[in-house]
Amino acid sequence: xxxxxxxxxxxxxxxxxxxxxxEYDEIGARLLRLQEEQSxxxxxxxxxxxxxxxxxxAYRLIGADVEPHAIGRLILATIADTAVCDCxxxxxxxPARPDHFMVEHTLGAVxxxxxxxxxxxxxxxxSTSHSAAPQSASMTGLLEVPYVLWAYxxxxxxxLLLGNRVESNIHRAFxxxxxxxxxxALGVYIDVLMRxxxxxxxxxxxxxxxxxxTVRAQFLATLSHEFRSPLEAVIxxxxxxxxxxxxxxxxxxxxxxxxxILDSGRRLLALVKDILDFSRFETLVPLLQVNWVPLVQLLQxxxxxxxAEAAARRxxxxxxxxxxxxxxxxxxxxxxxxxxxxxxxxxKFTAPxxxxxxxxxxxxxxxxxxxxxxxxxxxxxQDLDRVLEPFIQLANLNGRRVSGAGLGLPIAxxxxxxxxxxxxxxxxxxxxxxxxVSLPTGTARLPAPES
Amino acid sequence: xxxxxxxxxxxxxxxxxxxxxxxxxxxxxxxDLVLAFVGGRHDPASALAALRGTxxxxxxxxxxxxxxxxxxxLGYTGFELGLIAFHGAEVTPQVISTGALLEGEEAAGRxxxxxxxxxxxxxxxxxLLFDSVASTSPLRLHPASQLMAGFQAGLNDRALHxxxxxxxxxxxxxxxxxxxxxxxxKHAMTALVFPAGITASTAILHGCRPVSSxxxxxxxxxAEVLELNGEPALTVIERMLGLELGTTSGQELSLVxxxxxKQGDPFAxxxxxxxxxxLILHANPARGSITLFEPDFAVGTRVQIMSRDNVLMLESVExxxxxxxxxxxxxxxxxxxxxxxxxxxxxxxxAPTEEAELVLQTLAPIxxxxxxxxxxxxxxxAGDYSRPLDWTGVLSVFQRAP
Numbered sequence: 001x002x003x004x005x006x007x008x009x010x011x012x013x014x015x016x017x018x019x020x021x022x023e024y025d026e027i028g029a030r031l032l033r034l035q036e037e038q039s040x041x042x043x044x045x046x047x048x049x050x051x052x053x054x055x056x057x058a059y060r061l062i063g064a065d066v067e068p069h070a071i072g073r074l075i076l077a078t079i080a081d082t083a084v085c086d087c088x089x090x091x092x093x094x095p096a097r098p099d100h101f102m103v104e105h106t107l108g109a110v111x112x113x114x115x116x117x118x119x120x121x122x123x124x125x126x127s128t129s130h131s132a133a134p135q136s137a138s139m140t141g142l143l144e145v146p147y148v149l150w151a152y153x154x155x156x157x158x159x160l161l162l163g164n165r166v167e168s169n170i171h172r173a174f175x176x177x178x179x180x181x182x183x184x185a186l187g188v189y190i191d192v193l194m195r196x197x198x199x200x201x202x203x204x205x206x207x208x209x210x211x212x213x214t215v216r217a218q219f220l221a222t223l224s225h226e227f228r229s230p231l232e233a234v235i236x237x238x239x240x241x242x243x244x245x246x247x248x249x250x251x252x253x254x255x256x257x258x259x260x261i262l263d264s265g266r267r268l269l270a271l272v273k274d275i276l277d278f279s280r281f282e283t284l285v286p287l288l289q290v291n292w293v294p295l296v297q298l299l300q301x302x303x304x305x306x307x308a309e310a311a312a313r314r315x316x317x318x319x320x321x322x323x324x325x326x327x328x329x330x331x332x333x334x335x336x337x338x339x340x341x342x343x344x345x346x347x348k349f350t351a352p353x354x355x356x357x358x359x360x361x362x363x364x365x366x367x368x369x370x371x372x373x374x375x376x377x378x379x380x381x382q383d384l385d386r387v388l389e390p391f392i393q394l395a396n397l398n399g400r401r402v403s404g405a406g407l408g409l410p411i412a413x414x415x416x417x418x419x420x421x422x423x424x425x426x427x428x429x430x431x432x433x434x435x436x437v438s439l440p441t442g443t444a445r446l447p448a449p450e451s
Numbered sequence: 452x453x454x455x456x457x458x459x460x461x462x463x464x465x466x467x468x469x470x471x472x473x474x475x476x477x478x479x480x481x482x483d484l485v486l487a488f489v490g491g492r493h494d495p496a497s498a499l500a501a502l503r504g505t506x507x508x509x510x511x512x513x514x515x516x517x518x519x520x521x522x523x524x525l526g527y528t529g530f531e532l533g534l535i536a537f538h539g540a541e542v543t544p545q546v547i548s549t550g551a552l553l554e555g556e557e558a559a560g561r562x563x564x565x566x567x568x569x570x571x572x573x574x575x576x577x578x579l580l581f582d583s584v585a586s587t588s589p590l591r592l593h594p595a596s597q598l599m600a601g602f603q604a605g606l607n608d609r610a611l612h613x614x615x616x617x618x619x620x621x622x623x624x625x626x627x628x629x630x631x632x633x634x635x636x637k638h639a640m641t642a643l644v645f646p647a648g649i650t651a652s653t654a655i656l657h658g659c660r661p662v663s664s665x666x667x668x669x670x671x672x673x674a675e676v677l678e679l680n681g682e683p684a685l686t687v688i689e690r691m692l693g694l695e696l697g698t699t700s701g702q703e704l705s706l707v708x709x710x711x712x713k714q715g716d717p718f719a720x721x722x723x724x725x726x727x728x729x730l731i732l733h734a735n736p737a738r739g740s741i742t743l744f745e746p747d748f749a750v751g752t753r754v755q756i757m758s759r760d761n762v763l764m765l766e767s768v769e770x771x772x773x774x775x776x777x778x779x780x781x782x783x784x785x786x787x788x789x790x791x792x793x794x795x796x797x798x799x800x801x802a803p804t805e806e807a808e809l810v811l812q813t814l815a816p817i818x819x820x821x822x823x824x825x826x827x828x829x830x831x832x833a834g835d836y837s838r839p840l841d842w843t844g845v846l847s848v849f850q851r852a853p
Contacts, residue, residue, distance in 0.1 A: 025664055027662075028663045028691070028756070028758070029690075029691040031662050032707075032758040033693050035758045035759060038761070039759070039761065039801025041801070042803060073464060077464060080528045080530075081528050086625075107464075107492070165623065
């Protein structure tokens, strides 16, 4: 009887344990699901905060002193911080090729700097539970990850692409509901970028306007000075010739006065010619008459034109030319003008007893290099670029005043470039300056003997 | 008292700029050793070059981290840089490394343990750091349990205070790497052996509770649990989660549930400190199996399915940190190190607040503090030798011996 009771009690206890175990497991399972659901909601809430954070970041960037090119990187950092993805890129459509997307900014590694994508969709995502659109192959290929989320703004030609390597707890699968997130992120980027681009353009325009004002003021100051001196000379010597000083000039004085008036007139003419050349340069370029010109003749004529002035300044002027009778393809008059400007400029800044060497070299590929080197005052490194700007006088840079509108080097540079060449300046203060003109491959030839 | 420890934190997409920011925080004096935790989005070679350029002629240790935690900020974007700079022989740990994990974790651990034994006395504090990821495809971790079994065997009877963490490049366990011998290395492990005058006190912060009755592992191969109570392990987990059976694969179970092994009396009241948890690395629907982070369970091991509990996690942080503060004297504290399982970050756990922030708020350190997000944590468990743990935070305060 007692044994039967004990067995019944044991069976009851076993049933009770099984009951508690079953209920415990069931409650545990519910707790587990509840916990996971709570975590999922919290993670979703965190993702939805991304939009708010992006908007806040947009306001911060608008107010901050950030250059347009830095915007993409900063927005991507915000996306990474909140959306937490493995990689993200901003892309831009190449205007001439609507199927060619260039990578502008990246977070994480990408396979290539560009992506070919025809018929780009506004929105796209890939996941294990969603069949992939054909365009996704380019995107997964670019990021080298299987899961991507894409938004494209056709009007601005810009796109945002996010990528994940796995679909896990932290990187849950992309879905249609992510459209708002990715489109807001792209929209914020475009809005801030456009605003910053407009601000930068405004700043640039202001800078250009200020520079133009400065140049105009400089131009007027230079011109008024350059015109006034010879005009005053013309008027002054003319008055002397007209006997307005009360004394009748002698024949010798009259000759000197006429010479001075003529010299001033020529300076005025040269000045006007320079200004006209510079002002209508763009219309001159198509009018270049390029012919095969003997190099020796070109060099010697250019030097000859300034030999007298060099002698007067007691500056030696030497020409080093190749032994062969090379011809070069240039507009004779314009190229002579280049050389005259360079030699004239060297003369201005070379002290008596100094030397100027004009040297020409023909390269193996029939390119041409002509240099004008002096041992004059030289140019400080920080002024090397400025001397190629119009109306900047070398004299001002080196604390010495010389005549001229400061157009010699800018005109020479533009004419060289019109010939397809380049002009570069090397200089050491106190040691002198070398200006080198390089003309492209095939500019030189050796004429056939009978020619 | 001489010697000093300083910490620095920066988050910058440009590693050179991040290194410079940290250098400015650490000061002009050159440290003897820099322990670095580098966000995984930084290129390792560039990180090495940046740190080498910023700290010339300074020994460099550490490696990748899924994120960094400091009083100045915390994050896991992959662009963080956290540094601990040691100045002076009195506080600077000796660095002993091995790069042989791939040839066998247990043998590498044993060899490192032997070397550490030769350089220590009982009670010394040792920080172990290792590259967590053995292979990325398929994903396989360097099992910390084997590594620690070897290390303990190598130590023989030496009783040390060993803490440590597995290094990752990101929370998704994509990769890991380390600085060893002025180079970037995979499959490496480093022991930082502190001088005799430095001791460490550690608190393990938990956050899981059992949600099932005891189950027995009836079939297991390494870290792959095939059966629980004679049923496919994945089926058991999926049924508990209310998922459609056979639909789970990949990493999506990671951290949803863990398997916990209760130490001591199985019927003693619940105590978080009695559980060793193992995270699920991935599931295999074809085999009905789940693969754990560690292969240290066997047939017959009694386990319970555990649920992450964010409220419990935050309570555990407050409880553990307060208790640790009680055991330490702030004036003697050199620095604190927090090795935080990446799964505890709010982006992963879904916790309403960052538990690492709560650690900082509760500890309110008046001494340097640095933490990093890890793949696995190592700490002295239940007053016994150190063992690897999952889903824990290991907070250690390093002090000068009184």
